[in-house]
Amino acid sequence: MEVFLSSSRPLRADARRNREALLSAARQAFLGGDADAHVEDIARSAGVAVGTLYRHFETRDALIEEVYRKEVDDLCTEPGVLLDQHAPEEALRRFLLLLVDHAAVGKGMSGVLESIMATDSPVFDDARTRMAGALSLLLEAGSAAGTVRDDVTGPTLLRALGGICGMRATAGWLVEARQITALLFDGLRHGAPQAP
């Protein structure tokens, strides 16, 4: 149980390299769908020994948590990029599908995600908040352009997506999730029939 001071001096060059390699190896493993990849393997494929892994991450779960956090970070930068390249409506559509596909990562890590949630770690609150922010950005752009209805907020949409991605882990879930997301998107477009 190492203690990591948040105000420590910058890492030594090799240390930073190894840390990076570990995160990327772990990401690789979990994206590959191997939810219970062994630490030994992750360490080896990063070219270091387990001891090094444990120097950087308190536990296996902490490593996964970090991978998850980075993944969320990356996703949250996407809306900006998409809005540069596409009309708001299309950007929104792409982002929704991106999120669903991304839930595949969650699938690989589901057991741990549960345990993280149970731990009340702030990671999830953070993730939720940032993700809702990302969605809001898209929704606002769309409603400003008049192509997306303006009575749905980021957090609401996130909740809907959460429900969809909760389907994870039954066979064929991805296809179904994509369909439902497409429906959801249609409902978000301006001019869709609205409940009074």
Add this chain to the structure above:
Amino acid sequence: MEVFLSSSRPLRADARRNREALLSAARQAFLGGDADAHVEDIARSAGVAVGTLYRHFETRDALIEEVYRKEVDDLCTEPGVLLDQHAPEEALRRFLLLLVDHAAVGKGMSGVLESIMATDSPVFDDARTRMAGALSLLLEAGSAAGTVRDDVTGPTLLRALGGICGMRATAGWLVEARQITALLFDGLRHGAPQAP
């Protein structure tokens, strides 16, 4: 990896007793919220040795699966009882809240539930089907009595509940889940404003 022939002769008296004791001990443990109770402990508190546990259940997960299945069985008999004692509307209300509280059991077993789902074991399909049936029974009784709207089916309602119970594991989820369920119930009552 024992093989259990489905058409084996009835268990010996002591064997049945022990099996029962094991299930009840396991149930106790998981209801108590200890998601990762040790097999050793479960066996001991059932008054047997681990070997005996493994004679009856192929693996730890199999034991949990069985507990879950029994739990669902029990729940599915409730609607009948409730309909005997209450008006359909009230029976429905009570059953919905019962289900939410019951999700607490699910919480204790969440990790395993995930892994069962991932295993494509038929347990979940069964559970879903039976549960939807139980809900249908209540909905039909209610709509026959004219107190519950008739355009919602058991499977649909189950899906909605699934979403609510998916909230499991964040602090305070139970309170929130109860609230949302109450809202849901109000929406189900005949005469509630309906989307066109």
Add this chain to the structure above:
DNA sequence: CCATAAGGTGAGTCCGGTTCCGTTTACGTG
């Protein structure tokens, strides 16, 4: 170039699920 503290290593520990085989026990039969 040296001192030194940061970083790395990997065999070993611990822990918990699972197995295996010798012993005990229920129960049908003579």
Add this chain to the structure above:
DNA sequence: CACGTAAACGGAACCGGACTCACCTTATGG
């Protein structure tokens, strides 16, 4: 009521995998 036997039980041993620790290596600032 023995008795034989298959069924059931016990629990020490096994094994796989996360985590530790005592010792070695190396980056880096002076």
